[in-house]
Amino acid sequence: xxxxxxxxxxxxxxxxxxxxxxxxxxxxxxxxxxxxxxxxxxxxxxxxxxxxxxxxxxxxxxxxxxxxxxxxxxxxxxxxxxxxxxxxxxxxxxxxxxxxxxxxxxxxxxxxxxxxxxxxxxxxxxxxxxxxxxxxxxxxxxxxxxxxxxxxxxxxxxxxxxxxxxxxxxxxxxxxxxxxxxxxxxxxxxxxxxxxxxxxxxxxxxxxxxxxxxxxxxxxxxxxxxxxxxxxxxxxxxxxxxxxxxxxxxxxxxxxxxxxxxxxxxxxxxxxxxxxxxxxxxxxxxxxxxxxxxxxxxxxxxxxxxxxxxxxxxxxxxxxxx
Ligand SMILES: NC(=O)c1ccc[n+]([C@@H]2O[C@H](COP(=O)([O-])OP(=O)(O)OC[C@H]3O[C@@H](n4cnc5c(N)ncnc54)[C@H](OP(=O)(O)O)[C@@H]3O)[C@@H](O)[C@H]2O)c1
Numbered sequence: 001x002x003x004x005x006x007x008x009x010x011x012x013x014x015x016x017x018x019x020x021x022x023x024x025x026x027x028x029x030x031x032x033x034x035x036x037x038x039x040x041x042x043x044x045x046x047x048x049x050x051x052x053x054x055x056x057x058x059x060x061x062x063x064x065x066x067x068x069x070x071x072x073x074x075x076x077x078x079x080x081x082x083x084x085x086x087x088x089x090x091x092x093x094x095x096x097x098x099x100x101x102x103x104x105x106x107x108x109x110x111x112x113x114x115x116x117x118x119x120x121x122x123x124x125x126x127x128x129x130x131x132x133x134x135x136x137x138x139x140x141x142x143x144x145x146x147x148x149x150x151x152x153x154x155x156x157x158x159x160x161x162x163x164x165x166x167x168x169x170x171x172x173x174x175x176x177x178x179x180x181x182x183x184x185x186x187x188x189x190x191x192x193x194x195x196x197x198x199x200x201x202x203x204x205x206x207x208x209x210x211x212x213x214x215x216x217x218x219x220x221x222x223x224x225x226x227x228x229x230x231x232x233x234x235x236x237x238x239x240x241x242x243x244x245x246x247x248x249x250x251x252x253x254x255x256x257x258x259x260x261x262x263x264x265x266x267x268x269x270x271x272x273x274x275x276x277x278x279x280x281x282x283x284x285x286x287x288x289x290x291x292x293x294x295x296x297x298x299x300x301x302x303x304x305x306x307x308x309x310x311x312x313x314x315x316x317x318x319x320x321x322x
Contacts, residue, residue: 114137118195138311170288
């Protein structure tokens, strides 16, 4: 099946399984969980008996509302906690990670927060989509990696999951920026930026970096995977205009159904390590041809080295936690 027909089939005919597995005793962090897929995933975790669900949000008042909504729908009190996290600020990421490192365990780090915009603005001297979806996302994961590894080591029953939510739209670009001397410098240059595919570019970068670093974690006890929820109703397309709205109207999954794919990524075992997941199942075959091509491999090596340099400037030593 071609990419388009496989996507249409998935959107129209596949309904990911409703989660019923137990998350008893588990501590789960969901970034961007005040709305959208993150909120619905957090609701599933709370309903499925998680001990602590940390709603990592940039808007604490919105997080409190989300917490209230989860408590009302699940009748489980004192499970959700609202913690502030703004991925557009490295200081906020570092403060969050420092706080989360003091947790007794982290079973799931679901890195779901993300933006899709065609407007070029900067955050921390990088184009905002790249700063939020890529740089801060990996910064947070790497800062919490020691805690995930510690959880794996100290709790025999634990299988910590580090999850980066990606998208099938990673296939909409072959990252031409990676042909230039420095990929991120081109992405950060407003005159050269192709904002039409900036969100897909950020999702492709996530895919490449996960595939690059997963082998380094092979013996860590931590499962790193990357679910694609498919096209779902959420707040994501808020800036993307009429055509995105129309497409969603016809094809999108409900937010709740889409969120099942994120919960599935927290249940699946070692077979998902380093893998892309679609419809809640490991599906590396659904990656774009570019990702697995020779050019894609070269881009993967290059962008990891470049990202590593950026991350090391933010927190020296952070990429040494494998
Ligand atoms: N919906 C889809 O069709 C679809 C398809 C494929 C992949 N995805 C992926 O699924 C994930 C969730 O998207 P969604 O559709 O649920 O979108 P959404 O409804 O827009 O939710 C995104 C979440 O990210 C948060 N966020 C944005 N910027 C942030 C920042 N600087 N710091 C911390 N949190 C921030 C938002 O907070 P605010 O409410 O404060 O803005 C919100 O909670 C994203 O990674 C997206 O790429 C979605």
